Amino acid sequence: MNKWIDVSQLLSNKVACWPGDTPFSYRVSWSKEESGSVNVSEITMSVHTGTHIDAPFHFDSEGKKVKDLDVNLYIGEAKVVHLHNPSSISVEELKKIDLAGVTRLLIKTGAWTNRETFPTSIPPVDLGVAAYLSNQGVRLLGLDLPSVDSLDSKELAAHHELAAHNVHILEGLVLDAIEEGDYELAALPLSLTEADGSPVRAVLRKR
C-alpha cells in the first residue's frame, strides 16, 4: 500500500501571507506554569494562508460559505499534472492532458519557489479554462500558487468563472516532489460556519 504524502505548507510564524492580510501567529496563551496543568495555545491567521480552499463567499457576498461546501469535493481520486513555468494556465495547454474521468485536477507550475516570501507574480488561470474544465467533468482545481488570478487582480475573474462553472478552488499546494499521475487526495476544510475559506491539511497517495 502506498504511503500518504503531505503536500501542505508548514504553518509557522514564517509562512508567507498575502500582503496586508493578517499574519500567521502562534503562541502559548496559557502556559503550564500559569495554569498548573496544561499548555494551551492560540493561532491567529487569515484563512487564505498556506494550503487552503476558497469558498465562493470569498469573492461573492451571496456565495456559499465553507460549511455549505460538499466534503466529497475534497477527498477522492485526483490527477497531478506538470506545466513547466507557464506564463498562464491556458486552455491550449490543458487540451494536451487526458482529463477523461478526472474530477480533481492538481497542477504543478513550479512558479512559487520560496514559500517563506510571497511571490511577486504568478501565472493566472486564463479565461475559458473554467468552462473547459467543467465540460471535462473537473469539479476541483488545485494549484501550487497562492491564487488562481494574478496577484494584482481586483475583479478576480478566474475565481468568479470557476465558481460559475462549479469548479472549486484549492490553493497553495506543495507539489515540488510529486510526479505526474493518478493519486488519492484528502484536503478537508475545517467546519467553519461563516468563513470564506479554510486552511486544509492536503495529502496525496499514489494509486
Ligand SMILES: N[C@@H](CC(=O)c1ccccc1NC=O)C(=O)O
Ligand atoms: N484570492 C486570494 C486572496 C486574496 O485575494 C486576498 C487575500 C487577503 C487579502 C487581500 C486579498 N486580495 C486583495 O485584493 C486567495 O484566494 O487566497
Ligand SMILES: [Zn+2]
Ligand atoms: Zn484563497
Ligand SMILES: [Zn+2]
Ligand atoms: Zn483564491
